[in-house]
Amino acid sequence: MFSLTAFLVVLALLAAQSRHTLLVKPGNVVIGHYDAKTPPALRIRSGDLVEIHTLGVGRPEQLEAAGLPRSEMQPSLIEVVNAKPDERGHFLTGPVYIEGAEPGGVLEVQIRSIRLAVNYAYNSMGANGTLADEFPQGGRRIIPLYNLGNFARFAGTRIPLRPFFGSMGVAPPESAGRISSTPPGIHAGNLDNKELVAGTKLFIPIHVRGALFQVGDGHAAQGDGEVDQTALETSLIGEFRFLVHNDRTLKWPRAETPTHYIAMGIDEDLQQAVKIAVQETIAFLMVEKRLSKADAYMLCSMAVDLRITQLVDRKKGVHAMIPKAIFPP
Numbered sequence: 001m002f003s004l005t006a007f008l009v010v011l012a013l014l015a016a017q018s019r020h021t022l023l024v025k026p027g028n029v030v031i032g033h034y035d036a037k038t039p040p041a042l043r044i045r046s047g048d049l050v051e052i053h054t055l056g057v058g059r060p061e062q063l064e065a066a067g068l069p070r071s072e073m074q075p076s077l078i079e080v081v082n083a084k085p086d087e088r089g090h091f092l093t094g095p096v097y098i099e100g101a102e103p104g105g106v107l108e109v110q111i112r113s114i115r116l117a118v119n120y121a122y123n124s125m126g127a128n129g130t131l132a133d134e135f136p137q138g139g140r141r142i143i144p145l146y147n148l149g150n151f152a153r154f155a156g157t158r159i160p161l162r163p164f165f166g167s168m169g170v171a172p173p174e175s176a177g178r179i180s181s182t183p184p185g186i187h188a189g190n191l192d193n194k195e196l197v198a199g200t201k202l203f204i205p206i207h208v209r210g211a212l213f214q215v216g217d218g219h220a221a222q223g224d225g226e227v228d229q230t231a232l233e234t235s236l237i238g239e240f241r242f243l244v245h246n247d248r249t250l251k252w253p254r255a256e257t258p259t260h261y262i263a264m265g266i267d268e269d270l271q272q273a274v275k276i277a278v279q280e281t282i283a284f285l286m287v288e289k290r291l292s293k294a295d296a297y298m299l300c301s302m303a304v305d306l307r308i309t310q311l312v313d314r315k316k317g318v319h320a321m322i323p324k325a326i327f328p329p
Helices: 003-015 061-064 075-084 269-289 293-303
Strands: 021-023 029-030 041-043 049-053 089-097 106-116 119-126 140-146 151-154 157-160 164-169 200-205 215-218 236-245 254-256 260-267 305-312 315-323
Touching: 021 089, 029 049, 029 075, 041 215, 049 089, 061 075, 061 119, 089 164, 089 236, 106 164, 157 260, 164 200, 215 236, 269 293, 269 305
Parallel strands: 021 049, 041 089
Antiparallel strands: 029 089, 049 236, 089 215, 106 200, 106 236, 119 140, 140 151, 151 157, 164 215, 200 254, 254 260, 260 315, 305 315
């Protein structure tokens, strides 16, 4: 009887969730911003699965200058740019409106799978790069990606591919108006956190009804810091499951991998970003693991690793890696 009941519950859950696909086309792509007033490209329910197609960083003229013929570019990229010739910034697919998402709650984004959409990546030295005074803006490369071998070739090296979306975020509070997609913040956005691969979860504070989730800035791989301002920028296709938690609250985005909990700190000042990451770790340990504030702070020093997420998006990012293995089952 128990087995039959469990089977029926699974069937009910599968029936309740729907599958959707969001393709790259002008009406489904926002360029360079997050905004509570952006009309949704798709409406779904909590628990639904969505396959989302995205474009990487790099406009046709930039890719062409790096050596990629237009004949090898995605037709959808050219279509989007031709439809919005004066807009600049990240190509973000969405927004996705999740029914039941309310301000003050939390959106759980389950990253179920990620696959490459093209066989190349793009890297460009940017004006916000860590050594921009030594390396003038504009140095560009096209880097071949080998999906079967799961690596990229660059300068005699083989770089293992570990694709993730650099930008996954929701609309900011309506009072913030339209904000640039470059700096991350309480809405998540351009986190550039290379830990957010397939099989991980991102938790984002909800600021407006429906959340209005957008995703893009695909990376085939990245080093922590992303020091020249770009990584192995490429177009990706991801499958996501969205869950609304209106009974939970968060101040900053958090994440979870199979082996770690992740707390994040974001600020223009790196030291302040570190402080926020530590404060968020302490808050997590107090609420989720029932530690005292002093014990949580001590544990941060004993077992938690602080890593620089990125240094080049106007606001610096720091993420705290909290190992699950230290907690008894």
